[in-house]
Amino acid sequence: MRRYGRVFREFFRACFVEEMEYRSEFFGNFAASFFGVGMALLTVHIFFYQTDDLGGWTYAEVLVLLGIFNMLRGFIDFALRPNMPRLLEHVRRGTLDYILTKPVDSMFYVSFRHLVFWRLIDVALGLGVIGYGLYIERYVPSAVDVLMFLVVMAASLLLIYSLWMMLMTTSFWVVRIDDLSFIFDSFFETARFPGSMYRGAVRMVITYVLPAVLITNTPALALLGKWSVSTVLAALAVAILFLWLARRFWRFALRFYTGAGG
Amino acid sequence: MVIRVSHLHKSFRVHRREAGWLEAVRSLWRRDYRIVEAVKDVSFTIEKGEIVGFLGPNGAGKTTTMKMLAGLLHPTSGEITVGGFVPFEQKAEFKKMMSLVMGQKSQLIWDIPPMETFLVNKAIYDIDDRSFRQTLEELTELLDLAPLLDKPTRSLSLGQRMRCELAAALLHRPQVLFLDEPTIGLDVHTQENVRRFIVDYNREHETTILLTSHYMGDVAALCDRVMIINYGRLIYDGELSVLTEKLAPYKRLEVRFSRLPNISWDEYGEVAEMEEGTVVLRVARETAAGTAARLLERFDVRDINIEDPPLEEVITRAFQEGVYGS
Numbered sequence: 071m072r073r074y075g076r077v078f079r080e081f082f083r084a085c086f087v088e089e090m091e092y093r094s095e096f097f098g099n100f101a102a103s104f105f106g107v108g109m110a111l112l113t114v115h116i117f118f119y120q121t122d123d124l125g126g127w128t129y130a131e132v133l134v135l136l137g138i139f140n141m142l143r144g145f146i147d148f149a150l151r152p153n154m155p156r157l158l159e160h161v162r163r164g165t166l167d168y169i170l171t172k173p174v175d176s177m178f179y180v181s182f183r184h185l186v187f188w189r190l191i192d193v194a195l196g197l198g199v200i201g202y203g204l205y206i207e208r209y210v211p212s213a214v215d216v217l218m219f220l221v222v223m224a225a226s227l228l229l230i231y232s233l234w235m236m237l238m239t240t241s242f243w244v245v246r247i248d249d250l251s252f253i254f255d256s257f258f259e260t261a262r263f264p265g266s267m268y269r270g271a272v273r274m275v276i277t278y279v280l281p282a283v284l285i286t287n288t289p290a291l292a293l294l295g296k297w298s299v300s301t302v303l304a305a306l307a308v309a310i311l312f313l314w315l316a317r318r319f320w321r322f323a324l325r326f327y328t329g330a331g332g
Numbered sequence: 333m334v335i336r337v338s339h340l341h342k343s344f345r346v347h348r349r350e351a352g353w354l355e356a357v358r359s360l361w362r363r364d365y366r367i368v369e370a371v372k373d374v375s376f377t378i379e380k381g382e383i384v385g386f387l388g389p390n391g392a393g394k395t396t397t398m399k400m401l402a403g404l405l406h407p408t409s410g411e412i413t414v415g416g417f418v419p420f421e422q423k424a425e426f427k428k429m430m431s432l433v434m435g436q437k438s439q440l441i442w443d444i445p446p447m448e449t450f451l452v453n454k455a456i457y458d459i460d461d462r463s464f465r466q467t468l469e470e471l472t473e474l475l476d477l478a479p480l481l482d483k484p485t486r487s488l489s490l491g492q493r494m495r496c497e498l499a500a501a502l503l504h505r506p507q508v509l510f511l512d513e514p515t516i517g518l519d520v521h522t523q524e525n526v527r528r529f530i531v532d533y534n535r536e537h538e539t540t541i542l543l544t545s546h547y548m549g550d551v552a553a554l555c556d557r558v559m560i561i562n563y564g565r566l567i568y569d570g571e572l573s574v575l576t577e578k579l580a581p582y583k584r585l586e587v588r589f590s591r592l593p594n595i596s597w598d599e600y601g602e603v604a605e606m607e608e609g610t611v612v613l614r615v616a617r618e619t620a621a622g623t624a625a626r627l628l629e630r631f632d633v634r635d636i637n638i639e640d641p642p643l644e645e646v647i648t649r650a651f652q653e654g655v656y657g658s
Contacts, residue, residue, distance in 0.1 A: 073455075073458055076455050077452075077455045077456055079455075080451060080452050080454075080455035080456075081452065083448075083451070084441060084444065084448045084449075084451070084452050087444050087448055088441065088443050088444050088448075091443050091444055091484065163437065164434075164437055165437050165438070165439065167399070167402075167404050167432065167434065167437070168432070168434075168437070168439040170403070170404055170422070171402055171403070171404065171427055171430070171431070171432050172427060172456050172457075173424040173425075173427035173428050173456065173457060173458075174424075174456045325406075328404060328405050328406050328420070329342075329344065329405050329406050329408075
């Protein structure tokens, strides 16, 4: 485990150097992130001109949700998104062979080799929005709230990682689509709002089949003190189940790639 | 013995499709598959410290075999052990004792200096600081890397990049090295350097090396032993010199005259080439020296040269005729 920590740090360092090589426009990106969050806030604000609640959530609660959404999206853009097109490249060009000869878990390697560190700005901004939401709501989370929040947040990250990984793994077969991430995005966008806002079949799908709503809603509710032990345990169980599935799928894909029983 | 391969088979299922629109559409739901046997019943062993050349035309099964040895492909049947490991189990210990360099594919990070890739590999292979420094120092000297280490990889020439690739692959001191076309695309001078490095490194560390190459020069310079594979079958495994004698029981006699005599050459040998004052004869090995002497005696010879036929010619004959059959 500690070795993986070191490898991750090394990936981060190499990416930092790579980023600096192009003197990536840190401030430009910073401004863009700010603008993105500003627009999202404005949208929520406009909604609340018309109504006092959105699927049972108050303005401040929706802000907390938005903050969490922004944080999670920051994590995706930081560690996951940069790796998707590279895996396609590796499969297409055969450089995946190099990765498979390395004494490090290949799934770990392909998902974290490329990191875009300045995307962590979005995580920080998300935290800011959460703080603002809590301030308006005049709610100070208790230690237990925070603990529960951390647990479900970890579960959400695992869940996102697993869903993303499963999508990424399809590149062993779908080598012609350059960027599969739009599929993920269109589904993840639904997590921006309270799940209770959606109706009927859509709500069923994004709650149970592709648990987008679960990913953002449960951490927000936990931080607002509206958690229950059963929800927290359920979130953890779902996360572990999906991680297991993603792992199985990756192994299956590798067996296909290496011609073992495929 | 480090590498042992017995009765290795590999077959692929290949999707076959006729050209054309209709066929393309039809193949959406009905696919015809064909089984291609890439490697058939290949067996060999390689001892520690050997450099073995693996030869064969494109698609003969060289790379497929090498990939199975490196644990990247699962054999259809047969057994492989490399350093006591079964490659396809892909154990970390196995990966730490071997390395793979593919001339056509790069593992260096494109936009930043090679040193960064080395550091990433250091973490991945869990190399401690001291051995890393020592190894890097040695490789830097052998491969003359000092001026390259801090330049972005994208700005390096192909030859410089290959030197860095080799270093990246050797940092963890593998005991077995698989080189797939390591000199492809390099100029003659760089090829020479890479070869010299491989020989020196092998001598120094007793690394077992299996090498595929299209350049016969590589093989002639590096390997005492060659394995020839064609249509998936191993058709020769043995010393290079024996192969040459067996397949080419003749020498090339290149003779340059002041004035080319207008005679029938049958008495001396078979004419391979003839142009302005120069004739190249194929002469039986045993009589080559005698023939040369006779030519010198009878004609006004400016220059004469006796040599083994080029390896390309020998190998081509091996592919055409088979070795065991002849």
